Amino acid sequence: MSRTDLIPPDRSPSAHCHARRVRLPDGVGATWLAGLFERAVRTWWGDTPDRLPRLWDERVPAACDSAVAGRRVEAELHRPLDAEGALLRAVLLQYADGPADLVLVAHRANLDALSLRTVADVLTGRARYEGFTDKTASHIVAAADAETLKRWREADFSGRIAWASGDDAAGDRTGLVTVAIREAGPDVPATMAAAVGLVLGRYENQENPVVGVLGPVPERPEGALGAFDAGLLLALDLSGARTAGELVAETAQALASDGGRCDGRQYAELLAETGGRVVAGLLTDGPAESGSGTHVPCQTAPFPLTIVPGRTPDGGLQLVVRHRLEDVDADSARRFARHVVRAYEQLANAPAGLVPADVELMDEAETRQVVALGRPLRRLDWRPERIDDVFASRVAERPDAVALTCEGRSLTYAELDARADRFAAALLDRGVRAGERVGVCLGRTPDLVVAMLAVLKADAVYVPMDPAYPADRLAFTAQDAALRIVIADQDFPGGGSASVVRPEELETHGGEAGRARPERREPGEAAYVIYTSGSTGRPKGVVVPHRNVVALLSATRDDFGLGPGDTWTLFHSSAFDFSVWEIWGALLTGARLVVVPYWVSRSPEEFRELLARERVTVLNQTPSAFAQLMEADRRQDERLAVRLVIFGGEPLDARPLRAWFDRYPEDRCRLVNMYGITETTVHVTAQNVTRREAMTGSRSVGHALPGWHLYVLDERGRPVPCGVPGEIHVGGDGVALEYLDRPELTAQRFLPDPFTMGRVYRSGDRGRLLPDGRLEHLGRLDTQVKLRGFRVELDEIRNVLLDDPSVTAAAVVLNGDRDAAGARIDAYVVPAGGDPAAIRQRAAKVLPEHMLPATITPLDTLPLTANGKLDVRGLPEPVVAPAAPIRAPSGELAGALAAVWESVLGVPVGPDDNFFELGGNSLYAMRVAAAMRDRGLPAFPMRELYLHPTVSGLAYVLDEVTSHE
Amino acid sequence: MTMRLSGKTAVITGAARGLGRASARMFAREGADLVLLDVARGLPGVPYALGSASQLEYTAELCREFGVSVMTRQADVRETHDVEAAVSMAIGRFGRIDVLVNNAGIAAPSGKVAHEIDEHEWQLMIDVDLSGAWRAIRAVGKLMVEQRSGSIVNIASTAGLVGYRHFAGYVAAKHGLIGLTKAVALDYAPRKVRVNALCPGSVRDDPQVEGRMLAEIARSLDVPVGEHEEAFVQAQPMNTLIEPDDVASAAVWLASDESRQVTGSVLTVDGGFTAR
Structure with a gap:
């Protein structure tokens, strides 16, 4: 007797223990059985007396079909046996009503499944013990050849099972799901292994998934009792280079060959080398069942997903998946099993030329279910309107309410309306045509909002441009959007054909205010064009119609309780579509919008001061900016009036928000994380963020907004199963019209909705749908x-x-x-x-x-x-080179300043080094300001750092400031 | 239904009746497979009848009704061989021992002032109540250390914490058992084997478990049982006697993984008696 070295080697004995229960035939008495047992085991294993099994004869004071009996049998079937101890455990359970069960348990390292079945057959009189002998099994593990080793090394061990939820406290506990197989094929183990690999590849996004196999070697001698199981690793090629038929054939060949076995040592080495794991494995020893009885192929699952093809009592094929609850919950295991069976049925009857990617995992019903999962919880109840018409309604309702505030000056709704009317009239006088694009290149001032509104009132389309952008980029935008007119308050570097109009010129226009076009375009026509970064190397204009913005407000107004009592800020660049939400979110709900000057937006302290002064209630922030604001707020005793914070623009790490909740409980201020894309009108989903999300570090971005819907699709545009990552597609009322003058790109990204009327936007974002329909955002697919x-x-x-x-x-x-x-x-x-x-x-x-x-x-x-x-x-560590040889900063203040910069930037700083060229950015600038305050250095307005980005320059300015105080 | 001890194998000494039977039954209800031991005969020098083989079998029958596997064996905890044979039987059948409940103990010979106790009486008391627990620990300790898991529950007494007049031997043995608990807890803590002591106050002689402790103590003190009971009801601040299942519940908790950070502790189930 010699032991084989099993995979996975690191599991407790129960993972490699298997068991069998048989009902004793009528008339077989315990005494007779005990005698037979003695003779049989002495014949087989008499030479190892210390490992000789004994028969335990026990009574169960309950009927054989009682719950008590059932529990008892289960307990015996799952009681592990050490590999080094007795070769077998045999327990005779005699029930109170007469029948008796024999339960046999063995460790794979001593007896394989066929051996155990033989023992059962002998003890129940179906076979004679003389026909079988103990055989040594040492020869069966042949080393893997070099090519096999190479394939293993190149395979993908990175599976994380992120598509399921595990129970950390589950230990070895194992769940079990069963799915019937309707269409059987010729080679069940090989086809099943290929199907498992295929499903795994889809779930884990792997081209070369690995599937473990544990089962009898092909050359297992007949009539032998012993250990003949060995491990095998299958590395499957799903790249498309092989057809489904070839995949199955290769798998069959690997299973039938005597080489390429993977022992416990190799297995451990591979996993250590790759830092990964084998997520799924097959047990291929389910022999054809004879008579009644139960076979437990493993007491606990050796692989997180252990797949066992077998037979139902009536002879049909079925798949059993035993899953480690530590890694996989029951629902996910059931889904996985269903998909493996579906893949199996297609592989078993594959037409020539079928490639792995052709295989469908979900049937129609499940597809419908997944499609429904991405729908919002509520329907959108709304009427498409133009932005300027909705605004006009707010003006009519409360003309004297304040609409805009900036640095102490305010405009009421009526005043804003009138001023925009004057601007619009001036634009019309300049020949602006319906639907014409007009550039708006203004800093964060009230006139920025007036100009946007005026362009809409003139039935034109505004193109926001941030004057802080480089001249070349602005020129590109002006040219790409074919702008004839740009409203700007400084020299617009466009050159070319665009002519610059200053707000003052529009203001002093003598024309008839309030003169709107008699017939204006429909709400479905363009309202604005925002340029976004483009994967082709140049920015592209996203054309968004009026109705989308109105839909966005209709989708959120009631849920967020938006109304005239609110005060919002305009914090973000007009070139970033978060500002679309800020501006129209405030003005279309009758709220007050506080325009935040750029320099204030760069300083968390000054911005916090503004929030307090203006009693802002609705705040929109990127998580990074909010982190700085939270820090600034923590230093103040006074609480802000903010009741709603919307996060957008980048993934949210909710964990640091715990400190915020301590100061602002959820019933005082609601936090909402929104996932959004410019091409689908700012937002797509909303997730309330509470202490629960902060504690669990949730990555959910929530359900689709009413009117919006989501699909998570694979590369072929098919929905992927719940929990499996794919590309996020967004449909519904937020989908933009097109990329301006980019019909090819538009056709690539804006696709016909595969499941309903309308179009979807293909986001390029990776995500997955959770079982409750919430979306998890997993980052970009591209770079x-x-x-x-x-x-x-x-x-x-x-x-x-x-x-x-x-x-x-x-x-x-x-x-x-x-x-x-x-x-x-x-x-x-x-x-x-x-x-x-x-x-x-x-x-x-x-x-x-x-x-x-x-x-x-x-x-x-x-x-x-x-x-x-x-x-x-x-790539090597980046070289952060000072622009000039380092010269010690002169003066006490300069020295202190340089020390602060060095601590923040982590590089040596000379007096003439440019802050931004040393890797500084706006967030580092805030840290510099904070560090200076902590060290008692003079405070300085954030803009000074931008104007004087060197130690010597800034020290000079600060010196001036302090000496004049 | 969650079973707090399913998959565990427990060895219980003194399981024929009393607290041993109550604990065995509750362990079975929580899914533990059992190896039940008892001396199952009278001992010379002990003035009252100890558990019988019939009582031990009856305990096993009660437990089997919960669908667990139960083995019984006659074992005198004064005999190393008896204890070791029982443990090796348990290993052969179940492959592991997760819990040891050292419950076997005698309350008498007692009822004398210290200088009246004779040599044999003293030795008998120490041999059963203190050394018996040590022998069982010695028999399972190595195995539990190898398993890197296990829970040992020593049934001591409030007599392990305070003195009782005319019970010097018993009080000394039970104080010793608590000392043993603490020392072994430290020995085994690095290997995740836990050792705790459980100190019941005065437990009602429940006919279902055929308990007779209270009656025997009363007899040792030569007072009527009713009077003795009444005295203890008065002495225990909750003004009631302890039920056997109250003690068994505490034993289940100490045996289960719920108490996985509890070792070397002394848990009293005495209605507040020692809180005074």
Whole structure:
């Protein structure tokens, strides 16, 4: 007797113990059985007397079909046996009403399933013990050859089972689900293994999933009693290079070959090497059942998902999945089992040419169910209207209510309306046509809002542009949107055909105010065009109609209780569509909108001061900005009047919000996390964030808003099962019209809704639907990232760098993503000669500040992976080079300032180094301000750092300020 | 229904009747498989009848009704061989021992002032009530340490915490048992084997478990049972006697994983008697 080395090797004995129950035939007495048992085991294993099994004869004081008897049998079937002890445990259970059951338990390292069945057959008189002998099993584990080893190493062990929920306290406990198989095929184990791999690949997004197999070796000698089970790892190729038939054939070949076995040691080494795990495995020893009885192939699941094909009592095929409750809940296991069976049935009857990707996991009913899951909880009750018409209603209701406040000055709804009318009349006089795009390039002032409203009143389409953006980018926008008129209060760098109109010129227009176009376009026509970062390397204009904005407000107004009692802030850049929500959210619900000057928006202290002064009730923030605000607020005793905070623009880590809830309980201030996309009109979903979300670190972004709906689809546009990641598609009332003048791109991203009327937007975001219909957002599918609320396309930055004639190759990566403020873009270039600083200067002409790499490191070549892709891990640490040789900062203040910068930026700082070129950004600027305050250094307005971004420059200004006090 | 001890195997000494039977029954109800031991005969020097083989079998029958596997064996905790044979039987059948309840004990010979106790009486009391627990611990300890899990529950007494007149031997043995509990708890703590003592106050002689402790103490003190009972009802602040199941419930908790951070502790179930 020798033991085989089983996989997985790290499990408790119960994972490798199997058991069998048989009802004793009528007339077989306990005494007779005991005698037979003695003779049989002495014949088979007499040479190992210390491991000889004995028969335990026990009475159960209950009828054989009672619950007590049932519990007793289950307990015996699941009682483990140590691999080193007795070769077998045999328990005779004699019931009070006469019948008796024999329960046999063995460890796979001693006896395989067929051996156990033989023992049962002998003890129940179906076979004679003389026909069987103990056989040694040492020869069966052949080492894997080099090619097999290579395949294992290249396979994907990264499965996380994130599509199920586990119970951390479950220990070894194992659940069980059973699904009937309707259409059997020729080679059940091979087809089933391929099906398991296929489903796993879909669930875990793996091209080379790994499936473990534990079962008898093909050359198992007949009539032998012993251990003949061995492990096998199957690495399946789902890339599409193989047809489904080839996949099954390969699997069958691997199962039938004597090489390629994986023993416990190799298994452990592989997992240590890859840092992963084998998520699913097959037990292939379910022999054809004879007579009544129960076979338990494993007492606890050796693999998180242990798949056992077998037979039903009436001879049909069925699949049993035993799942470790620590990793997989019952609902998810049932879904998995159902999909494996469905995949199996398709593979078993695969037509030639069927590729793995053709296999459907869900039937129609389940597809309908998943589609319904992405629908909102409530229907949207609304009427499509124009933005300016809804605004007019608010003016009519409360003309004297304050609409806009900025730095102490206010405009009532009537005044705002009148001023916008005058602007609109002036625009019409300048020949603005219906549907014409008009640029609005104004800072955060009341006139920004007036101008937008005026453009709408003139039945034109506004194109917001942030004057802080680089000239080249603004020029691109003006050209791409074919702007004839740009409302701007400084020289607009557009050049070309756009003419600049200053707000004063529109204000002093003598024309007839209130003269609107008699016939205006429908609510379904464009209202604004916002430019977003584009994956092709240049920004693209998203055309959004009036009705979408009105739908957004209809979807949220009642739930959020939005109304005239509220005060909102306009905090965000007009080029970031969060501001669309801020502006129209306030003005279409009769609230007051406080325009936040740019410099205030950069300083959490000053912004908090504004929130307190203006008694702001509705606040919209990116999580990174809110973190800073929370910090500033914590230092004040006084509480803010904020009753609603909407998070948007980047993923929310809810955990730090616990401190906020301590100051602002949920019944005082509601926090809502919203997932959104410019192309679907600001928001898509909403998730209330409470202490529960903060404690659990939930990543849910909630249900779709009324009027919006979600699909999570695979690469072929099919819905993926609940819990499985795929690409988020958004349909409903928020879907934008198109990308301006980009019909091809529009056709790629705005698709016909596969399940209902209308269109869906293909977001490029990864997500999954939870069983309750909430969405989890899992990041971008491509290289697009969110940085401090801005959507940044790394490829766009890379293309800009490659546009530079002195750059031959470039790579752009996002680093330090654990800390929102520490997140920064680092670029690597292979220069054809020339100076990296010059490359940076040229890039700065095209890229806005938030897209400009913090560092540009020159390299001789870019590191590549074996597949020829950029090896991101092979990139060196970025070089943060001071612009000039370091010269000690002069003066006491300058010295202190440099120390603060060094502590915040983590690099040496010279007096003339540019803060932003050293990797500084707006969030670091806030940290510098906070650190200076902590050290008792003079406070300074945030704008000074932007105007004087060097230690010497800032020290000079601060000196001036303090000496004049 | 959640079973707090399912999958566990428990060895209970002194299981024929009294607290042993009550504990066994409640352990079975919570899903534990059982190995029930009892001396199952009279002992020379003990002035009252100890548990019988019939009573032990009856306890086992009560337990089997819950659908658990129950083995019984006659074992005198004064005999190393008896204890070790019982443990090896348990291993052969179940493969593991998760819980040991050291319940076997005698209350008499008692009723004398210290200098009147003779050598044999003293030795008998210490041998059963203190050394018996140690022998059982010695027999299962190695196994539990190898398993890196296990819970040992020593049934002591309020006599392990305070003195009682005319019970020097019993009080000394039970104080010793608490000392043993604490020392072994420290020995085994790094291996996740827990040892705790449970101190019942005066337990009612429940006819269902055929308890007779109170009656025997009364007899030792030569007072009528009713009078003795009344005295203890008065002495226990909750003004009632303890029921056997009150003690069994505490034993279940100490045996279960719910108490997984509890070791070396002394849990009193005495209606507040020792709180004074």
